[in-house]
Amino acid sequence: MSNFIVKKVAVLGAGVMGAQIAAHCVNAKVPVVLFDLPAKEGPKNGIVLRAIENLKKLSPAPLGNKDDAALIEVANYEDNLEALLGCDLIIEAIAERMDWKHDLYKKVAPHIGPNAIFASNTSGLSINTLAEGFDDELKARFCGVHFFNPPRYMHLVELIPTAATRPEILDQLETFLTSTLGKGVVRAKDTPNFIANRVGIFGMLATIHEAEKFGLSVDVVDDLTGAKLGRAKSGTFRTADVVGLDTMGHVIKTMQDTLQDDPFFSLYKTPDVLAKLIEKGALGQKTGGGFYKKVGKEIQRLDFATGEYVPSGAKAADIVGRILKEKDPVKKFKAMRESTNPQAQFLWAIFRDAFHYIAFHLDTIADNARDVDFAMRWGFGWSVGPFETWQAAGWTQIAQWVKEDIDAGKALCNAPLPSWVFEGPVAEKGVHTAEGSYSASKNAYVPVSDLPVYQRQQFRAPVVGSSTNDPKTFGTTVFEDDSVRLWHSGDDVLIISLKTKMHVIGEGVVRGIQRGLAEAEKNFKGLVIWNTDAAEGGAFSAGADLQSALPAFMMGGAKAMEPMVRELQDTFMQMKYSNIPVVAAVAGLALGGGCELALHASKRVASIESYIGLVEVGVGLVPAGGGLKEAAVRAFLEAKGNDILQFLKTGFTNAATAQVSKSALEAKAMGYLKEDDIIVFNPYELLHVAKTTARAMFDAGYRAPARRPVTVTGRYGWATIRGQLVNMRDGGFISAYDYHLGDTIAEIVTGGDIDQGSVVSEQWLLDMERKAFIALLSNPKTQERIMGMMQNGKPVRN
Numbered sequence: 001m002s003n004f005i006v007k008k009v010a011v012l013g014a015g016v017m018g019a020q021i022a023a024h025c026v027n028a029k030v031p032v033v034l035f036d037l038p039a040k041e042g043p044k045n046g047i048v049l050r051a052i053e054n055l056k057k058l059s060p061a062p063l064g065n066k067d068d069a070a071l072i073e074v075a076n077y078e079d080n081l082e083a084l085l086g087c088d089l090i091i092e093a094i095a096e097r098m099d100w101k102h103d104l105y106k107k108v109a110p111h112i113g114p115n116a117i118f119a120s121n122t123s124g125l126s127i128n129t130l131a132e133g134f135d136d137e138l139k140a141r142f143c144g145v146h147f148f149n150p151p152r153y154m155h156l157v158e159l160i161p162t163a164a165t166r167p168e169i170l171d172q173l174e175t176f177l178t179s180t181l182g183k184g185v186v187r188a189k190d191t192p193n194f195i196a197n198r199v200g201i202f203g204m205l206a207t208i209h210e211a212e213k214f215g216l217s218v219d220v221v222d223d224l225t226g227a228k229l230g231r232a233k234s235g236t237f238r239t240a241d242v243v244g245l246d247t248m249g250h251v252i253k254t255m256q257d258t259l260q261d262d263p264f265f266s267l268y269k270t271p272d273v274l275a276k277l278i279e280k281g282a283l284g285q286k287t288g289g290g291f292y293k294k295v296g297k298e299i300q301r302l303d304f305a306t307g308e309y310v311p312s313g314a315k316a317a318d319i320v321g322r323i324l325k326e327k328d329p330v331k332k333f334k335a336m337r338e339s340t341n342p343q344a345q346f347l348w349a350i351f352r353d354a355f356h357y358i359a360f361h362l363d364t365i366a367d368n369a370r371d372v373d374f375a376m377r378w379g380f381g382w383s384v385g386p387f388e389t390w391q392a393a394g395w396t397q398i399a400q401w402v403k404e405d406i407d408a409g410k411a412l413c414n415a416p417l418p419s420w421v422f423e424g425p426v427a428e429k430g431v432h433t434a435e436g437s438y439s440a441s442k443n444a445y446v447p448v449s450d451l452p453v454y455q456r457q458q459f460r461a462p463v464v465g466s467s468t469n470d471p472k473t474f475g476t477t478v479f480e481d482d483s484v485r486l487w488h489s490g491d492d493v494l495i496i497s498l499k500t501k502m503h504v505i506g507e508g509v510v511r512g513i514q515r516g517l518a519e520a521e522k523n524f525k526g527l528v529i530w531n532t533d534a535a536e537g538g539a540f541s542a543g544a545d546l547q548s549a550l551p552a553f554m555m556g557g558a559k560a561m562e563p564m565v566r567e568l569q570d571t572f573m574q575m576k577y578s579n580i581p582v583v584a585a586v587a588g589l590a591l592g593g594g595c596e597l598a599l600h601a602s603k604r605v606a607s608i609e610s611y612i613g614l615v616e617v618g619v620g621l622v623p624a625g626g627g628l629k630e631a632a633v634r635a636f637l638e639a640k641g642n643d644i645l646q647f648l649k650t651g652f653t654n655a656a657t658a659q660v661s662k663s664a665l666e667a668k669a670m671g672y673l674k675e676d677d678i679i680v681f682n683p684y685e686l687l688h689v690a691k692t693t694a695r696a697m698f699d700a701g702y703r704a705p706a707r708r709p710v711t712v713t714g715r716y717g718w719a720t721i722r723g724q725l726v727n728m729r730d731g732g733f734i735s736a737y738d739y740h741l742g743d744t745i746a747e748i749v750t751g752g753d754i755d756q757g758s759v760v761s762e763q764w765l766l767d768m769e770r771k772a773f774i775a776l777l778s779n780p781k782t783q784e785r786i787m788g789m790m791q792n793g794k795p796v797r798n
Contacts, residue, residue, distance in 0.1 A: 004172035006030060006180065010075075010087040012104060014051035017121060017149060018093035023055050023062035024152045026071045027608065027665060028180050028681055033073040033083050045074040062152050064608060064665030077107055084111040089176070091145060093121040096250055101130055109138060117169055119145035124193035124254045131162045139164040145173065146194060147183075148379045149243070153609075155184040156378035158194045175453040182608060182681025184378040184461065186371045192258040193251055195366050196379035199358060199386070201251050202264065206353040206412060207236045208271045214346040218291050218301045219312040224343060225350070228316065228324045230383035237291035237301075240274075241284035245291075249278050263415035264357060273304055320344050329393040337401060352402050352411065354386050359402075359417050363440035370437035370448070370463050377461075387437075388464035391430040396422075432465030457684040458489070461535070471497070471532040479515055483508025486516050492698075493691045494524040497532050498541065505593045506545035507564065510571050520580050526694025526702075527578070528687070529601065530585035535683035540586045540610070541594025544568075546619070546786060558777035565624050565773055568593070569766045572600040572626050577704045581697035585690035586610045587683055591660065595672060596625035602697065604677040605690040606664040612672040613660030617741045618795035620782030623655060624773035628748045629765035631655065634671060635749075636710050645717045645750075652721060652749050656742040658795075709759045712751030721746035737781045737798055744772050 011022045014036040025032040039046030052074070056066045063069055075083050084090060090112060094100060101120065112118055118141055120130055127144040134142060144160030157177050161170055170187070177183045188194040193201065211221045222235025232239055240248050255268040262268070270278075277283070277290055284290035291302050293309045301312035316324075320343045326332040336348045358372055366372050373385020390398050399421050405411050420426050420440055431438040436445035454460060462468035475489040483506065485497045496516040498509055513529075520527035531538055552560045575582050575597075584598040587607035595612050598604050606612075614627045622628065631651025638647045650671050653659070661667035664679045673679075680689050713720075722743055729739040747753075748768045751760050776782045781798050788796030 004175060006088045006176050008033070008087045008089075010035060010084055010090045012036075012090065012092040012108065013094035014048045015093065015095070017147065017151065018091075019051040019055055020058075020062040020149070020151045021091060021093060021121065021147055022072050023069070024181060026068050027064045027152065027663075028182070030180065031071075031073070033075050033080075033087065035075045035077060035080070038076040038078045044079065045076050048074040048076070058150075060150060060153060061662055062150060064152075064663035065669055067669070068665070077104070081108060081111040084108060084116075085113050087113065088116055089173070090116055090118045091121055092119070096122060096125060096254075098125055098129065101125070102133065105130075105133065109134065112138065116141065117173055118142045119173070121145060121147055124197055124251060126192070126258075127160045127190045128162045131164070136164065140166045141169055143170060143173065144188075144190070144194070145177070146188075148196070154379060155182075156196060156375060157181075157183040157185050158188045158196065158375065158379075159185050160188045160190050160194055162190065171451055174449075174451060178451075178453050179456060179682060179685065182683070182685075184374060186375050186378070187367060188371070188375070189365055189367070191365050192254050194375075195372055196375040197251050198255075198361070198365055199354070199372060199376060200380045201248065201255065202267070202357050203350070203354055204236055204240060204248070205252070205267050205271065206357075207350050208273070209267060209412070210346050210349045210353070212271075212273075212304060214342045214349070216343065216346055217303070217312075217314055219314045220316060220343065221346075223314070223316045224320070224324075224347060228321070232381035241290040241292055243284070244286055245274060245278055245283045249274065263360070263413040267412055273302070276307065277302075317341060317343050320347070329389070330397075333393040333398065349410075351389070352405055355390050355398060355402050356406065356411055356413075356415075356417065358386050359421050360415055362438075363418070367441070368437040368439040368446040369431035370446075370466075373432075373463050374461065385463065387431050391432055392464050395430045396427060399427075430465050432463045434467035437463065437466070456688045457682075458687050459532075459535070460684060478519055479512075481508060481512070484512030484516070486512065486519060488524065491691065491695075492525040493528055493694050494520040494526070495528045495530055495687075495691075497530060500545065502539045502542035502589070503531055503594070504542050504545040504547075505568070505597065506548040507567075509545075510568055513571050513575065517574055517578055517582070520582075521578065524580065525698035526581040526583060526691075528583045528585055528690045528694055529597065530687050530690055531587075534585065534587040534607065534686050537588060539589040539591075539594070540584070541591070541597055542589050543592030543594050543615070544625075546790065553777070558774045561777060562770065562774050565770050568625050569770065572596060573762070573766070576600045576602075577707065578602070579704050581694050581702045583690045583694045583697075585686050586612065586664070587686055590672075591615050592623065592627075593625045596623060596627045596630075599630045599672070600626060602702070603693060604673055605686065605693055606667065606673055606677060606679055607683045607686055608664050608679055608681050609683070610664040610667060610673075611660050611662065612664075612667045612670075613658060614655040615658040615660060617656065617658050617738070617745075618785065619789050620737070620741065620779065620785035620798075621776050622741065622745050622748065622769065622772050624769045626762075626766060626769070628655060628745060628769050629762055631671075632712060632749045632751070632765055633710050633762065636712070644711065645713045645720060648713065648717065648749055652745060655749075656745050707762070709761055710751075710765065711757060711759050712754070712765075714751050714754040714756045714758050716756040717750035718746050718752065721750070735797060741776075744776070748772060 008031045009025050010033045011018045012035045014034050022032045022034040034048050036047040038044045052069050052072050055062050055069055131139050131142045143165045146158040148154035148156045174185045177185050218237040222238050226235035227233040252270050282289045293300050299312050300309035303310045323335045336344050369387040373387050376382045376385045426438055436447040439446045459471045475487045478486040483500055488494050516527050581602040584601035584604045586598050586604055590598050590612040592615050595614050614623045616623050635644050635648040654670055661670050667673040680686050725739050725742045728734045784798055785796045
């Protein structure tokens with residue numbers, strides 16, 4: 001085994017992308033130095049310092065913890081080039097000008113270490129042309145590494161070799177990008193705009209073309225091409241506004257300049273409507289107007305015919321909405337193609353254009369069809385890739401319909417579909433099969449990469465038609481019902497996967513955890529709580545299942561809920577004091593009871609994108625699964641004999657204001673994750689790390705923690721917090737009922753009306769939680785909040 005460890009990264013260019021790439025390196029604990037030109041006025045590193053300051057203001061936040069901005073080292077090309085010698089990876093991310101990039105390369109090349117990898121984050125310029133002028137040694141260590149914006153959140157990175165790049169350089173970089181930075185790597189060929197932007201921008205141009213042809217407005221197109229197609233809910237035009245119309249214009253310009261021989265070349269003309277907007281300086285969201293514009297509180301849309309902004313909000317026709325809800329893709333596409341509704345005809349046209357394009361260009365832009373699908377899923381937020389969509393809808397039938405449209409002159413160009421579409425194995429099996437995905441350039445099915453880093457992904461990202469293991473059925477099932485599945489894959493660790501919607505916790509989940517603990521203590525080294533949709537943006541748990549508890553509440557009132565709350569508390573305490581390690585593999589939302597579930601595990605392994613918090617005040621309740629008890633316990637342990645109240649403030653404030661972490665890093669700062677909890681950057685590695693952790697804890701001789709009494713602040717702490725709440729209420733910052741909820745939380749975390757320094761048991765605090773929860777349930781204002789949340793999904797402030 002040979003390790004490639006990136007000890008330090010340099011990013012050249014502190015623009016939007018460069019600064020955010022640097023921020024994500026810092027998120028992953030990779031030391032980074034950010035370069036830019038020396039400032040003409042003020043501090044010499046002023047450009048970089050301003051870029052770092054701006055990182056703290058950007059939304060969505062590039063930094064997992066804003067305080068980490070201070071860890072980015074600042075540099076300029078005049079004074080600090082020697083700093084490059086200590087960097088193992090250098091990423092250039094300046095403006096998309098070949099001449100500017102070449103000028104910079106001449107300046108930095110002499111300072112690049114003999115083993116460092118040099119890479120460009122260009123979004124579409126030729127990597128081979130960029131490498132011209134390098135000596136052979138540096139050429140062999142140069143490649144393209146194209147991150148997507150925003151780099152923390154977009155899973156895709158395209159890796160593009162030159163003709164001279166050494167294969168091991170690509171393998172080392174792919175390993176680092178995959179595991180350390182948590183990315184989905186697709187290797188692209190050195191063709192203009194690579195894979196995702198080539199197919200994605202073509203798709204946007206085709207959509208604009210077909211929208212004009214069928215007379216559809218931008219809001220209708222966005223409603224049709226967003227969430228209804230399993231794509232980014234911003235659709236087509238709003239996405240263009242977010243990306244920036246000037247950026248889109250640059251990418252189109254690259255296609256115009258470099259793809260004159262492409263049969264689709266006529267489509268690469270900048271659409272008149274886009275050219276006029278760019279000319280006016282209406283570049284989208286960053287300038288306050290593009291295809292959409294906010295006027296007062298109203299969002300208006302551009303009317304193509306007049307060039308004026310008019311009220312927006314038009315939606316897809318009901319009949320088209322019904323077609324798109326059809327679950328069988330074969331029936332859905334048949335209905336789309338046969339419909340006389342212009343919106344349905346538009347949808348068929350944009351799918352046909354996309355299928356025509358990807359089939360025609362597959363051999364030149366990508367190694368195989370899987371890479372095209374992953375590029376679109378991970379880079380453009382599609383839930384299903386274009387080749388997957390085609391195959392699921394019936395490969396041969398769709399191919400025939402596309403051919404008919406080409407022959408009838410309805411397609412965007414008359415280039416025929418390549419012969420492999422109709423002949424040989426693809427016609428029989430499609431492009432994705434158990435043996436791999438079709439490569440047009442090799443005329444063979446290509447299996448997934450066998451790089452060792454992928455052994456860390458027990459369930460790799462699947463494509464339709466592939467033989468990837470299904471986590472919902474894989475392994476040996478020990479027990480399964482509607483709420484949970486207990487299973488293992490023969491490696492001494494039992495896994496509990498929650499099956500409820502949003503993985504909410506009801507009676508079935510509680511019983512499932514009890515069963516899992518008993519089974520794991522008898523036959524396994526540990527228990528891991530992991531959900532099968534963890535890598536696809538699913539929740540860890542959105543909290544208690546209020547809906548399923550309603551019947552008991554309606555029949556017996558608040559008192560009828562007490563046994564259920566007590567059982568939840570007892571189960572979480574069983575977890576905390578289990579004789580085998582219980583590891584919570586957290587990803588996505590962990591709210592309310594979901595947060596408490598994680599808090600009571602022996603250890604937490606959390607995806608960077610974990611959003612954790614005690615949010616019960618939003619429904620007029622207080623946490624009752626031990627969340628407040630844990631705040632009191634942790635404050636006591638952290639105080640180590642000092643004033644406990646100083647350590648309690650964070651836990652109190654988190655619960656009283658329903659604060660939710662915006663990342664796992666922020667969850668550590670808030671105290672929901674402990675310092676020794678593990679943060680994982682690639683969600684596909686979460687299960688591997690959680691299981692490895694559980695086994696290591698067992699093998700190290702794990703014992704349940706000792707049950708220790710807790711020293712609390714009592715009425716002194718309660719009165720101090722209450723004084724602050726009174727000021728907030730009287731100043732109009734919180735309502736009288738918010739005050740009541742805050743005061744109730746303060747009473748519990750301080751131990752209540754007892755002397756300062758009193759020693760209580762965890763059960764004392766749990767009893768206080770439970771009694772307060774039951775009392776609040778009977779309050780009409782809490783019932784108002786619960787009904788408001790269940791009906792509208794939004795908290796009621798009363």
